[in-house]
Amino acid sequence: MTNKSLIKAVGIAAGLSFVPASFATVVDIETTQGTIQVNLFDQSTPKTVANFLTYVNEQSYVDTVIHRSVEDFVVQGGGFTFDGETLQPIDVNGTVDNEPEWSNIEGTIAMAKVAGDPDSATSQWFFNVGNNSANLDLQNEGFTVFGQVVSGMNVVEQINQLETCGDVPMVDFSDSDCTSNVTPTDANLVKIISITVSDSSTDTEDSVDKVPNIFEPITPTPDPGGDDSSSGGSMPLMLIGLLGLMRLFRK
Template identity: 50%
Template structure:
């Protein structure tokens, strides 16, 4: 069974790139920590410049002196010492190295408006996708790092949410300064948003996927292959940090599932998968609906700044599996999970009856009709039907199917309303399901009594 039941519990995502990465540094602020992966492969001189300021402690006890809602928060230029907020001593300007886009969660160098090569010590965090504005302005603003996880993004947003009084109590360049709980009068130290320290943090071991460590969800067949919309379980080591949890409603944005959870992201066939559960030894994801069908698609786990080696899985058009958890193995025989119309489970104490319509659940059964009904990464809100219909037999007799499609209110969970044949025998009957002329490989039983 899945280590954590992600299908029955209720995303900003981490911005990660493929460019050469360097150290991770931590911005310790009075509102929390922001961890940033530096990018010397894209901006080597800029990273060197930033680290030089950091190592001599220039940014310790500095202030976020400028905040523009929905745009940027800026710091690195002034000490958090009142009343004057003195300027931090500047070294020689660094050459402009624009390469990376100014998207949300990146950090870039500030500079004079008429000189592309004027950046010294000031930097800013992009609160939104500012590419259209900043990538082409003044030679492009040099991105030299990326925020590594949702916790850090939350702190960035927390700083951005601090009120900027207008008109402000301080003159330029502090006329857009964010002030905590400021109600007028003289600005106090407690009103400032302060960077207490910036320092390098140790790089952790890279995630490692075990041999044979990628399978479809064990409660739904544990196949060595998958299909678009299937759920995968990935086993290994260093796959995540200390936090172990599944996704929750707070991780969803507009009914869309997260592609990053606690700093963990996964690609399948080069596409971002939807992360449903993370732990140091297991990560569960849902395969994107748009992934290619083929042999040997690569699966890669990224935790913060480190990537695993590729492990490969075959991707089929259809790879249906019915819910049949290990707890339903009785006497060495695997029974399917099914529910009566009232939601109570079908079992030996409460068997299905001939003529009764019962409910089965599954994953990996492919696209829907209408085609715009999502099978991956979104909470289903509309009814439809499978594009590739399933045929059912219970105890060797044909069983009618009144509904087959994704379940509204869930992500990628298929529901089948199936009527037990009225003349079905009594006993633990075999269940046979075919789709697109292929039989499901599961060997399953269903208890039926009159």
């Protein structure tokens, strides 16, 4: 199998109720590029934090790959491992209700989801590298921000500055390697080594200056002509919740 192989979509299971094994506020996300410390908003986005901690406690994120990086936009992970040839989706527990309380400003962590389905987040998350409030606060009823980087934002930025093959950030892997379909190794990928709880208290959220999400529900205005089709605007963003097929490496 070559690196042209396609990754099959992850099925979105029915919604589940999540009960975390521990109720943490601060976690250390250790990557092959360095450690990122995140203060989780467990008080204001409890369902999302509980969902995230379920994967942490199950060690589902260990050895996963940072599979998407878009310059000055996002760095995304939490969805795939690498089997030596292709990215393989991790098992997901189900969907979690959207909790768009806080804005997608620089340095926050938020849940990825399927376009057109506000309550479709499962395991994948992303760091906002830039101020994406004007975009991601409004799309798909707002992307749920559930924490903020308190140290290690330089690591996020370092990952975001790596060369990419497709959207995948790569280490010591040239554009020529990518276009020539050279098979990468683990050393060429940015991987999650571990995510651990470093502060299990539940009262540190107030120490973070948060910005409210600017999404406001809008009541659709019926088309006087009775046409159900839509027009105008940009294509909705799918922060890889993956429906359909996706290529890991470009041709």
